[in-house]
Amino acid sequence: MAASLSRPCFISLHVPYRQRWAQDLAASFRFHPVAVRETPRVRQLALRRGAAVFLLNQRLAPSRAPSPDFLYDVDPQPALGTASNVCFEVEDVPGLCERLRGRGCSVPVPPTEVSDEGGSVTYGVVRSVVGNISHTLLDRSRYRGPFLPGFQPVQGAPHEAGDGVEITNFDHITYVCPRGGARAALDWYQRCFGFQRFLLSPQERLAEGYVLGGQGVGMLLLALQSAQGSSGPSCKLVLAESLSKDSPNQVDTFLAQHGGAGIQHVGLCTPDIVSTTRALQQAGVRFFMPPTTYYSQLGKEEEIRGAGQDPDMLAELGILLDTTVPGENKGPCTDGTESPSRNYLMQIFTHPIFSEETFFLELIDRRGAPGFGEGNIRALWKAVQVYMDQRQ
Numbered sequence: 395m396a397a398s399l400s401r402p403c404f405i406s407l408h409v410p411y412r413q414r415w416a417q418d419l420a421a422s423f424r425f426h427p428v429a430v431r432e433t434p435r436v437r438q439l440a441l442r443r444g445a446a447v448f449l450l451n452q453r454l455a456p457s458r459a460p461s462p463d464f465l466y467d468v469d470p471q472p473a474l475g476t477a478s479n480v481c482f483e484v485e486d487v488p489g490l491c492e493r494l495r496g497r498g499c500s501v502p503v504p505p506t507e508v509s510d511e512g513g514s515v516t517y518g519v520v521r522s523v524v525g526n527i528s529h530t531l532l533d534r535s536r537y538r539g540p541f542l543p544g545f546q547p548v549q550g551a552p553h554e555a556g557d558g559v560e561i562t563n564f565d566h567i568t569y570v571c572p573r574g575g576a577r578a579a580l581d582w583y584q585r586c587f588g589f590q591r592f593l594l595s596p597q598e599r600l601a602e603g604y605v606l607g608g609q610g611v612g613m614l615l616l617a618l619q620s621a622q623g624s625s626g627p628s629c630k631l632v633l634a635e636s637l638s639k640d641s642p643n644q645v646d647t648f649l650a651q652h653g654g655a656g657i658q659h660v661g662l663c664t665p666d667i668v669s670t671t672r673a674l675q676q677a678g679v680r681f682f683m684p685p686t687t688y689y690s691q692l693g694k695e696e697e698i699r700g701a702g703q704d705p706d707m708l709a710e711l712g713i714l715l716d717t718t719v720p721g722e723n724k725g726p727c728t729d730g731t732e733s734p735s736r737n738y739l740m741q742i743f744t745h746p747i748f749s750e751e752t753f754f755l756e757l758i759d760r761r762g763a764p765g766f767g768e769g770n771i772r773a774l775w776k777a778v779q780v781y782m783d784q785r786q
């Protein structure tokens with residue numbers, strides 16, 4: 395039986411000893427500390443916005459050996475900041491770990507029970523076939539506390555309302571795979587986690603994947619989602635592989651600076667990208683500005699107006715809009731009129747958030763469009779190229 399995995403329960407970030415990133419995530423990205431766990435050697439802080447939770451893991455003392463102290467995770471021993479674990483809620487942790495072991499997967503943390511006064515949870519950790527990524531498989535159906543056993547609630551966490559930032563949940567997680575490795579990753583997530591392939595564009599061929607070529611771009615994308623089951627909404631994974639002959643580019647630079655494959659970015663869903671972008675910019679978050687030609691390209695202004703958005707406002711903030719993505723809810727509106735602009739999406743990408751050109755965040759505002767905008771991906775690719783050329 396295929397595993398039924400929900401939307402991620404949390405995404406774990408590891409920062410090396412003495413790097414202070416928690417403050418950034420809290421102060422700039424407006425994530426709120428909700429729970430903390432501290433041992434003499436490590437600190438784990440859960441930061442939440444809507445249903446999106448990052449678990450920030452940090453050592454409190456230098457050490458060369460992997461630390462067994464990180465609860466609900468394995469220690470990736472990072473030399474630099476990395477997002478290395480995605481936790482999924484599952485119903486039967488022992489059964490799934492057993493099946494995964496039977497399929498040859500490495501299960502560095504076997505099913506383990508943790509409890510406190512709020513109840514108990516069972517979790518195990520399995521290594522993915524991609525880079526340093528692992529997955530915590532968690533059953534917290536028997537737990538009533540604020541986060542997870544072993545964590546203390548952070549008192550006085552601020553209210554989310556009123557700061558202009560609206561982030562509801564994780565939308566997708568994008569991996570950078572090694573050259574030639576995306577297909578093996580796709581097979582692994584299908585075989586081991588029961589994820590299902592979906593096509594990113596009507597032009598995508600199943601056997602080839604979504605190939606973005608020409609105009610200096612060279613990338614293969616393959617997309618998957620978890621089967622939507624009883625355990626909640628599905629999770630989208632995007633696997634990216636460089637086909638580029640040009641350097642520097644976003645994907646090869648990630649591989650070089652991250653020291654191998656891993657999580658490149660996380661898309662955060664917002665129902666109001668304009669207000670959220672503005673509030674985050676004011677709080678100091680830096681976003682990639684697309685090339686100015688993005689907004690002046692033939693038909694773009696009409697496309698943006700047709701979607702009911704203001705081209706000047708989007709250009710001022712650097713927000714990308716694409717109406718060419720396939721829609722979930724095509725068809726006439728309930729009043730019987732045809733609405734040509736119902737399905738579109740808007741995206742904006744932050745600069746890398748650690749000191750290397752690796753992990754970044756994205757805001758995505760989906761208006762009925764489940765895929766990704768090709769024009770937007772191209773614009774991001776070019777913006778990153780300009781940025782890296784300037785930095786070199």
Ligand SMILES: O=C(O)C(=O)Cc1ccc(O)cc1
Nearest residue numbers: 568632634644661756766771
């Ligand atoms: O558009 C998105 O959010 C994607 O996830 C697609 C993508 C994948 C890799 C990149 O380097 C840039 C964009």
